[in-house]
Amino acid sequence: MENLTETERMTIERLLRRERESTLEAIGHFDESSRDLRERAGEMSLYRLHPADLGTEAQENEKEFLLASQEGRRLYAIDEALERLYKEPEAFGTCRRCGEPIGLPRLEVIPETPYCAVCAAALEAGAPAAPDAA
Ligand SMILES: [Zn+2]
Known part of the structure; x- marks a missing residue:
């Protein structure tokens, strides 16, 4: 299986971080009252890097909170991708469903996928998320 090189992973990390910034900015620009949302979204990611410090219920609340908006969902996906990149760098870039390499050209466009x-x-056509899983 072809994995990404370290340089390619660094490129993806840069892309993810940039997308994260612009997503946070988009959240912040929705309206005045969403300043809170932006702050909470920023905090959430810090929590996620230390999952042991946080109860399951709190994590679920944060997740629900983020998934309530489109930008929030994107931020969640980006954070999840960064987490995968840090925890299992060797596995990053392989498809969660079929295990084949996602490919750098696709990751450069949608780094969080x-x-x-x-x-x-x-999946968009309605196929099951993991046909090989029991
Ligand atoms: Zn696949």
Whole structure:
């Protein structure tokens, strides 16, 4: 299996961090009252890097909170991708569904995606997330 090189992973990390910044900015620009949302979203990621410090209930609350908006969902996906990148750098870039390499060209466009183009299309068409899992 072809994995990303370290240089390629660094490129992806840079892309993810930049997307994270612009997503946080987008959240902050929704309206005045969303300043809170931006702060909470920023805190959330710090928590996620130390999951042991946080109870399951609090984590679920933060997740629900973020998933309530489109930008929040994107931020959640980006944070999840960064977490995967840090925890399992060797596995990053392989499709969560079929295990094939996602490919750098696709990751450069959608760095947070856990799926290859084939699986992403299948999922959009309503296919099960993990056909091989029991
Ligand atoms: Zn796939």
